[in-house]
Amino acid sequence: MAVPAKPTHLFDRHAEWRGLTSFVADARPGATLGVVSGRRRQGKSYLLQALATAAGGIYFPALELTEAVSLRLFADELVRFTGAPVPPFRDWLDAVPFLLRAASGRPVPVVIDEFPFLVKASPELPSIIQRELGPGGSGGASSARLLLCGSAMSVMGGLLSGQAPLRGRAGLELLVHPFGYRDAARFWGITDPALAVLVHSVVGGTPAYRREFVRDDAPSGLGDFDAWMIRTVLNPQTPLFREARYLLTEETDIRDSSLYHSVLSAVAGGNSTSGGIASYVGRKANEIAHPLRVLEDSRLLVREPDLFRPGRAVYRIAEPLISFYHAVMSRDWTRLERGDAATIWPSAQPRFLSQIVGPHFETVCRDYAIMADPVVFGGLPAEVGVGVVADPAKKTQIQIDVAVLAPAEHGQPRRILSLGETKWDRVMDRRHTERLRRARDLLTAKGFDTRDTVITCYSGAGFHPDLESEGPRDVRLIGLDQLYAG
CATH class of the missing domain: 3.40.1350 (Trna Endonuclease; Chain: A, domain 1)
Structure with a gap:
């Protein structure tokens, strides 16, 4: 199979495209499995839709529905792919073998997006896939290049870990990261480095925050930054305004959102050690061990070891928008919701510079150093x-x-x-x-x-x-x- 060229509408993602197309173009017999993960808004679906289109494959976006409804939608997608009638599926024991048999003759990308939604309704699905990919399964005669994708990082991370059914089955494990600080500047069309740092310290390298969330509104220059903040990030009429509050709710392992928000607020306020975080939250250190681990697994928190003091580490928030929300927006939330950003932003700027831009600049410098x-x-x-x-x-x-x-x-x-x-x-x-x-x-x-x-x-x-x-x-x-x- 010829490797499809990366579509011109895809910005950057050269390494990700090479990895995906190499996996899909593998001509060896038998179905293969790949796992694609990453936090929401990073462009995973956009990337995989482009792959399925370029390689003539299947793209199935799962929804949070019952098993029966998901199976009917899945059958409809197979009808579109095969151009032939598809028998009704009683369960995934019927659907997965049919899929693998339908994808034969040439390597075919089969993308199941938001796979955690299907697992939530059908916990046995990973085991069924494992059986069909194993010896004697229907995958032996298939050419399917099955790609399971999801944004619930705790679920996706668990698919291939420990005693999970799919452990050892995947030939590709791709994590789609936010753009690096240089690529983010190019994506936003920013050429002034100082402006690039300021914007990146708020929205990071998440592609959707420019395209969908602020409708391509980028600051025209350093002198426009304050006005841009008021009309976009701090504007209750933009989706970006509430985004930081929603990011936690998308993780299935998070139950007590108030505790997790409190932990993030502690870190945003400069409490970077587990003891400092526990003291800020008003809990014992052992009581926040699980929230810290879940936030790490969700890629919302990063644990950085002290390179000169073994056994010690500090925490930082991985998503700049969450840091900004807790350090700047949360304390004036009611007034911001009422549209009073023009009054609040000038008084919040010293806090923004000290608690957000300064620490974020350190992160940018470390990113520079490692490369x-x-x-x-x-x-x-x-x-x-x-x-x-x-x-x-x-x-x-x-x-x-x-x-x-x-x-x-x-x-x-x-x-x-x-x-x-x-x-x-x-x-x-x-x-x-x-x-x-x-x-x-x-x-x-x-x-x-x-x-x-x-x-x-x-x-x-x-x-x-x-x-x-x-x-x-x-x-x-x-x-x-x-x-x-x-």
Whole structure:
């Protein structure tokens, strides 16, 4: 089977398209299984519909219906595909073998979108698919390239884990992420790096937030950002206004939404450790362990280990819109619902800059570092994260915003490629490099290899002339232009 070209209407997603078309075009006999997941609004359905159309396959969008109704709709889709009558299905034991037999002769993509809806009504469905794909099943004589897709991350993640029926059956496991910060800027048509950071700190890289949710309304320039916020994100007449409140309800494992919103509010407010989150919420640490795990599984929360203190970690919210909602919108929700954004936004801006843009800029800088060319830090980054270095002599701690480590080598001290600090709205000077050098000396004493460690300053506001003219070999200055170059 020829590999179909990526349609021109699909923005980016080159790697995802290559993975999908390679899976579909595999000419080996027998049905194969792939799993596609990702949070809502990332363009999974758009991508898979394009694949099914380009390769002449089946696309079945499941709905939250009873099994009987879903089976009737599924039969209708098979009629459209085969052009022939389809017998009524009593259950999925009838439907799955019929599907696999119908997809024969050539590799055929068969997309079942929002698969968790079907599993909710028919919990036995994964086991039926497993049986038909196994020895003696109807999949042996089929050419179906079955793609199960869903947005309920806890359900999709469980399909191939542990003792799940489909574990070991999938030949493709594709996670559709939001656009990276550079691709997001291109998608929004933004060329000013400062504006790109501001917009990304609110809406992230979710494609639907531009197309459907604000009807392609993008800020025309940095001077239009405040007005854009008022007419889109803070406007109760746009779908984006309530989106952050709905994201939690789409996860099937979340029961007590008030507790989960409280956990997210704690993190948005700067409480990044499990103890700090528990204290903010008013629960014991063991009582929030499950919510933290569910939010991680749902890809709404990210646990980042401290690279210099084993066993310790901090949490951050993965979806910028949720951070923005809890830090800015929730406390003035009633007035915002009444359309008073023009009054509220000016007073909320200091909070927006300190609680949202500053921490988000750190995330952007870490994303830059992990993809950096080896020449930037003198080696290939293997791990990028945060860390805290204790300074016993001064009885203080030094926060490392962007720590870059080289690959671990057995029997050798871990090599630190770079220690970095970020400032979104402050001009950086020698005080920042001196603090990082102090951290480097302390890490040397702890047994790390810091002989070639680069001191890196990341700034959205620029650098003091003394720092720029100093030009030592061990210092890198990364501004907005460098972050968005390439």
